[in-house]
Amino acid sequence: MGYAGFDSGVAWVRPACGWRSGAGRWCVVGRGGSAAGGGGGAAGRGVVAGAGVDGVAAWPERFIGFLSVPLGLEPEEVAATVEREVVGRGLRGIGELTPPPGRAEVIEPVLRAAADHGGLPVVVHGFAPTTADDLVTLSALAGRYPAVPLVVSQLGGLNWMRAVELVRDTPNMYLELSTANIVFAVRLAIKEIPDRTLFGSDAPYGDPALTRAMVERVTSPGEIRDRVLGGTAAELIGLA
Numbered sequence: 001m002g003y004a005g006f007d008s009g010v011a012w013v014r015p016a017c018g019w020r021s022g023a024g025r026w027c028v029v030g031r032g033g034s035a036a037g038g039g040g041g042a043a044g045r046g047v048v049a050g051a052g053v054d055g056v057a058a059w060p061e062r063f064i065g066f067l068s069v070p071l072g073l074e075p076e077e078v079a080a081t082v083e084r085e086v087v088g089r090g091l092r093g094i095g096e097l098t099p100p101p102g103r104a105e106v107i108e109p110v111l112r113a114a115a116d117h118g119g120l121p122v123v124v125h126g127f128a129p130t131t132a133d134d135l136v137t138l139s140a141l142a143g144r145y146p147a148v149p150l151v152v153s154q155l156g157g158l159n160w161m162r163a164v165e166l167v168r169d170t171p172n173m174y175l176e177l178s179t180a181n182i183v184f185a186v187r188l189a190i191k192e193i194p195d196r197t198l199f200g201s202d203a204p205y206g207d208p209a210l211t212r213a214m215v216e217r218v219t220s221p222g223e224i225r226d227r228v229l230g231g232t233a234a235e236l237i238g239l240a
Contacts, residue, residue: 029066029068029093029095029096029123029153056089056091057089057090060090064092064237065089065090065091065092066091066092066093066094066095066096066121066123067085067086067089067091067094067095068094068095068096068097069081069082069085069086069094069097069110071097071099071106071107071110072106073109074109075109075112078109078110078112078113079109079112079113079116081113082094082110082113082114082116082117082120083113083117086117086120087117087120092120092121092237092238093114093120093121093122093123093236093237094110094113094114094120094121094122094123095121095122095123095124095151095153096123096124096125096153097110097122097123097124097125098124098125098129098130099124099125099130099134100129101128101129101130101131101134102131102133102134103134104124104130104133104134104135104137104138104141105137105141107122107124107138107141108141108144110122111141111142111144111145111148111150112145114145114148115145115147115148118147119147119148119149120148121148121149121150121151121236121237122148122149122150122151123151123153123176124138124150124151124152124153125153125154126152126153126154126155126156126157126163126175126176127153127154127156127157127158127179128157128158130156130157130159131159132159132162135152135156135159135162135163135166136162136166138150138152138166138173139166139167139169139170139173142170142172142173143170145172146171146172147172148172149172149173149174149236150170150172150173150174151173151174151175151176151198151236152167152173152174152175152176153176153178153200153202154176154178154179154200154202155175155176155177155178155179155180155185155186155189156175157179158181160180160185160189161185161188163175164185164188164189164192164193165192167189167193167196168192168193173196174196174197174198174232174236175189175193175196175197175198176197176198176199176200177189177190177197177198177199177200177211177214177215177228178200178201178202178206178211179202179205179206180214183214183217183218186214186215186218187218190215190218190219190224190228194224194227194228195227195232196232197228197232198228198232198233199211199212199215199228199229199230199233212229215228215229216229
């Protein structure tokens with residue numbers, strides 16, 4: 001049985017969203033989007049480019065694509081890149097973005113472009129180099145663009161307690177649960193924000209099966225577990 005989530009590597013969308021049992025559907029989120037030298041892919045367009053984007057297009061029943069965009073461009077260039085490379089390719093969101101430490105404000109042109117296209121989800125790297133102050137900045141930026149779902153990946157890294165507080169208090173922020181170093185962090189995140197926590201594995205660095213087992217360990221069968229393991233992510237990407 002497949003499940004859904006945001007992931008800076010891959011994640012599953014559950015069959016209840018319309019996919020056949022046992023197959024699942026992968027959500028591929030590109031790494032990159034730094035402010036120093038572009039997004040890490042062909043022509044600085046992010047790492048889900050070339051073969052990655054082609055793979056999403058070739059197997060739409062298996063893959064859902066997000067594209068990382070460069071953070072060092074002028075706002076009009078960011079807007080054009082999102083329109084051409086994300087919306088124009090039929091991708092479902094933007095990310096993963098990795099701003100330099102202490103400079104999370106550089107993602108604002110991306111949030112503006114996402115808002116201009118109906119509120120595309122934006123995934124931002126949560127572990128280092130993202131700092132606790134960056135998480136505060138992300139929360140403030142999310143407040144300026146309430147129609148844009150802003151997903152903090154990797155449970156906010158070592159600043160997971162602050163991440164849980166900020167996401168809880170910011171209605172359009174979401175927290176992806178991969179790379180948790182203690183089970184209590186996952187349990188607390190789901191307890192505090194059950195409707196806005198997302199399964200993810202950070203593959204290939206993490207293991208989807210282990211991450212899923214951790215979520216199942218701290219939840220009971222039912223609506224909350226179903227939302228964490230798929231329902232919420234499916235809503236964000238327009239599959240529910």
